[in-house]
Amino acid sequence: MSRELKIVVACGSGVATSTLAARTVEEVCEAIDITARVSTCSMRELVSYSENADLILTTNKYDKPLSKPVLSVTSFITGIGVEKTKKALGELLQKILSEKSTGK
Amino acid sequence: METFSQIVQSILNVGAVALLPLMILFIGLIFKVNFLKALKSGLMVGIGFQGLQLIVGFLVATLTPIIKHYASTGSGFSIVDVGWETLSAAAWATQFTAIIVPLGLIVNFLLIRFKIIKTLNVDIWNYWHLLRSAAILSLILTFVGISGAANYSISIAFGVLLSVFICYIGDKVAPYWQEYFGLEGTTCTTILQIVTTLPIAIVINYVIDKIPVIKKINISFETIGDKFGSLADPTIIGAILGAFLGILTGQPLPVIIKISVGLAAAITLTPRMVRLFMEGMSPISRAARDYMIKKLGEDADINIGVDIALGVGNQTAITVGAFMIPICISLAFILPWNKFFPAAFFGSSLTYAMATITMVSKGNMFRSILIGCVYMVFTLFAFNFTASLCTQFVSNSGVVSLPAGVLVAAGGMNNFIDVILAAIGKLF
Numbered sequence: 174m175s176r177e178l179k180i181v182v183a184c185g186s187g188v189a190t191s192t193l194a195a196r197t198v199e200e201v202c203e204a205i206d207i208t209a210r211v212s213t214c215s216m217r218e219l220v221s222y223s224e225n226a227d228l229i230l231t232t233n234k235y236d237k238p239l240s241k242p243v244l245s246v247t248s249f250i251t252g253i254g255v256e257k258t259k260k261a262l263g264e265l266l267q268k269i270l271s272e273k274s275t276g277k
Numbered sequence: 278m279e280t281f282s283q284i285v286q287s288i289l290n291v292g293a294v295a296l297l298p299l300m301i302l303f304i305g306l307i308f309k310v311n312f313l314k315a316l317k318s319g320l321m322v323g324i325g326f327q328g329l330q331l332i333v334g335f336l337v338a339t340l341t342p343i344i345k346h347y348a349s350t351g352s353g354f355s356i357v358d359v360g361w362e363t364l365s366a367a368a369w370a371t372q373f374t375a376i377i378v379p380l381g382l383i384v385n386f387l388l389i390r391f392k393i394i395k396t397l398n399v400d401i402w403n404y405w406h407l408l409r410s411a412a413i414l415s416l417i418l419t420f421v422g423i424s425g426a427a428n429y430s431i432s433i434a435f436g437v438l439l440s441v442f443i444c445y446i447g448d449k450v451a452p453y454w455q456e457y458f459g460l461e462g463t464t465c466t467t468i469l470q471i472v473t474t475l476p477i478a479i480v481i482n483y484v485i486d487k488i489p490v491i492k493k494i495n496i497s498f499e500t501i502g503d504k505f506g507s508l509a510d511p512t513i514i515g516a517i518l519g520a521f522l523g524i525l526t527g528q529p530l531p532v533i534i535k536i537s538v539g540l541a542a543a544i545t546l547t548p549r550m551v552r553l554f555m556e557g558m559s560p561i562s563r564a565a566r567d568y569m570i571k572k573l574g575e576d577a578d579i580n581i582g583v584d585i586a587l588g589v590g591n592q593t594a595i596t597v598g599a600f601m602i603p604i605c606i607s608l609a610f611i612l613p614w615n616k617f618f619p620a621a622f623f624g625s626s627l628t629y630a631m632a633t634i635t636m637v638s639k640g641n642m643f644r645s646i647l648i649g650c651v652y653m654v655f656t657l658f659a660f661n662f663t664a665s666l667c668t669q670f671v672s673n674s675g676v677v678s679l680p681a682g683v684l685v686a687a688g689g690m691n692n693f694i695d696v697i698l699a700a701i702g703k704l705f
Contacts, residue, residue, distance in 0.1 A: 185586030185632065186625035188362075188548045189402050192555040193562060213552065215625060217510070217595055233587045234459055251463055251581040252399060252566045 178202075178209040178269060181222045182246070184232040187215030194232050194249040198262070205263050207270060227269055230262075242269065298323040300375040301561060307379050308564040321557025322369070326676070328550035329366045332543055333359055333677040336621075339519075339539030344683055346526040353616070354522075354609070356664045359671065360544070360621030361688035362551040367674035368405035369554075371412045376433050378404050381440030386569055388441065389579060396447030397573070398440065398466045398582035399566035402558060406468045407443070410694050411436035412670055413663075417702035439694070443468045444582065450475070451580045457636045458587065466582030470633040473692040474652060478637035481648045496642040497593070511624045514602065515544035518620050544621055585629050594632040597645045601627055601653070604646070608653050617660040617686050626688025630656075660686035663699045 182198060184191035191213035202209040214222040216235070223229050229243045232250050244265055248254040298319030305315030337344075340357055347353040368374075381404065388394045415432040418424070423431070443466050450471050451464035465471055486492050519540030523533030573579060605619050605627070630652060631645065638644035660667075664684045672679055679685065 185584070185629060186548060188551045188625075189555055190584050190586045192552055193402075193559045196556075196559045196563070215548075215628075217628065247460060247463075247587060250583055250587065252563070252570050253462055253575060253581060 176208055176270070176274075178207060178227045178266065178273075179225060180209050180211045180228045180230060181219070181226040182211060182213045182230045182232070183216055183219045183222070183235070184213070185216055187213050187218060190232040190250050191215075194230065194246050197249040197255070197259070198230060198246070201259050201262050202266065205266065207266055209266075227273070228265065296372070297326055297370055297374075300369075301557060303375050304378055305561045305564065308561065308568050310560055310564045314560055318557045318560050322554055323557075325550055325552070325554030325557060326366050326370065328553055329363060329547065330676055332546045332550055333363050335539070336360075336543035336547075337677060337679065337683065339536055339543060340522075341680070342528055342532055342536065343522050343526050344680075346528075348682060353526075354618035356617040356660060356684045356686050358618060358620045358622055359677070359685045359687045360547050360624060361626050362547045362621075362624075363671065363676055363685075364409060364667070364687050364689045365402075365405040365551065366554065367671050367676045368408040368412065370674040370676065371408055372429075373408055373411045373415075373433060373436055374404075377408060377411060377436035377440070380433070380437050381407065382565060382569065384437055384441060385444055386572070388444065389573060389577070394441075394444045394448055395578060396444040396451070396464055396466060396580045396582050397569060398444050398447065399562070399569070400466050400582050400584050401562040401565055402555065403467050403469075403584060404440070406689065406692075407436045407439045409670070409689060410439060410692075410698065412673075413666055413695050413698050416666055416669055416673075417698055417705075420702060421705050439468065443472070446471050447580060447582045453636070457639070460583070460587060462579075462581060463583050463587070464580040465585055465587075467585040467629075468694075469689060469692050470585045470629060472694065473655075474630045474633040475637065476693075477652050477655060478634045478648050481651050482637050482644060485644055485647060494641075494643045497640055512541050512545045514623050515541035515620065518606075518618075518623075522618065540620060544624055547621065548624065585632055593640045593642060593645070594628060594635045597635060597642050597649065598628040598631040600642075600646055601631060601649045604650060605653050608650070608657060612654065612657055615657050615661060616684075617657055617664070619657075622688050629688075656691040659691040659696050663690045663695055666695075666699050666702065 180198060182191040182195045195211045195213055198211050223239050223241050226241055229239055229241050230246045231243065232247055234245055235243060242265060244262060246258055248258040301319035301322045302315045305318055336359065337357060344357065347355045378401065385398055389397055411432045414435050415428055418428045418431060447464040447466045454465050455461055516537045519537035520533055523536040602623055609615055609618055631649060634648045634652065635645050638648060664686045667686050667690050668679065668684045671677065671685055
């Protein structure tokens with residue numbers, strides 16, 4: 174079972190804010206020693222990107238249900254409440270990883 | 278002093294490829310990013326810039342048969358859509374970057390300290406809109422005959438003034454932005470949207486409210502579903518538009534295929550290049566943001582100014598954007614004065630505008646499309662009106678060496694500030 178997680182960070186254009194947030198996501202993964210491939214996409218590409226992802230992160234509030242876990246990481250852009258979101262993200266990553274390794 | 282200005286001039290002569298990494302390094306050091314990290318950031322921005330140079334050069338080469346066709350007939354679509362990404366790279370490559378960005382941030386900080394405004398614009402990326410307007414003003418001043426230090430000082434002052442203005446507007450927009458998108462403690466400081474798209478949307482929405490019957494029509498996203506959003510894939514649109522333009526200008530089949538695939542490639546690759554640019558910018562942007570928030574205190578009563586992108590999660594905006602594509606193309610044909618054929622514009626410029634518009638129409642798709650039509654007429658007008666200035670701005674930056682006679686425009690120029698500047702320029 175692969176321990177590498179695929180994380181997609183989405184924003185309006187898939188360029189500006191998602192790239193900014195992706196750096197912080199990579200830091201969180203490093204800090205808790207999880208190997209992850211972090212990619213970025215636009216909101217419009219999100220549905221197709223989500224098929225191959227383990228976790229979806231959005232820089233905004235996405236209002237449509239997806240088949241994969243979704244977490245909003247707006248604070249990685251605004252800089253307010255970063256630690257709280259980092260913690261939530263870390264816990265979510267651990268949870269996904271343990272579910273994966275038990276073969277669910 | 279003489280030798281110093283000679284050194285500066287010789288660096289300026291190398292152009293953006295040399296200048297950009299140095300400017301980003303400089304801004305990074307101001308906000309206490311460590312030297313190697315700041316250097317890497319600067320290099321990444323430079324690399325993104327070079328990547329963009331390649332793609333825009335390729336885009337212009339791909340569209341050359343079409344440009345030649347229209348040049349020979351002397352009419353039709355002679356303004357090439359190079360995409361907002363190109364303009365942003367050109368803006369960052371101006372000689373104003375190293376001065377306007379730090380100065381704007383410092384002034385912003387002081388204004389909050391003295392409780393004159395509440396908006397902290399941490400969205401450093403979107404300083405490109407201010408840099409672009411400053412560069413456009415500088416071009417106009419040159420026409421008028423003002424050059425040298427006076428030209429620089431006026432343009433820099435204008436850029437900094439705009440950075441203050443956007444924070445002031447950010448304060449005004451904050452309650453509506455927070456209510457509709459649910460992003461507490463933030464506001465939108467993307468000058469393009471809140472100083473142009475937003476006022477257009479508010480006025481048209483107000484007019485619709487006065488029209489009987491029409492004012493009662495409300496189509497929400499829930500009734501339409503998400504079937505159309507994914508139709509608007511930029512790569513597919515690029516391929517279709519390329520083939521369409523090829524057929525329209527009577528190209529032979531192999532050329533049509535080449536243009537179709539080429540345009541799809543350019544539209545798909547441009548954002549990837551800007552992503553490199555942005556990867557370089559991220560550490561600097563974060564350092565500046567965290568530095569200022571730390572100095573102000575996390576509990577300070579401020580609005581964090583963010584990119585309009587944070588509002589684009591809204592599915593209505595994406596779906597309305599898809600509906601707008603055929604409408605935009607029809608308008609490009611119908612309006613007799615129009616020489617701009619939108620292509621890269623459908624990448625994300627349109628979605629951003631529609632996010633702003635749906636915010637005003639409160640998610641009513643019918644209204645959003647009506648407002649979108651008025652917005653598009655203005656946009657096409659602005660692209661035509663400012664095309665020669667925009668072309669000069671892009672060539673000066675060295676993003677792409679344009680063949681003689683080629684005019685370019687792109688998302689970003691469709692704003693009141695640059696249009697007013699262009700109008701003033703035409704008076705002389």
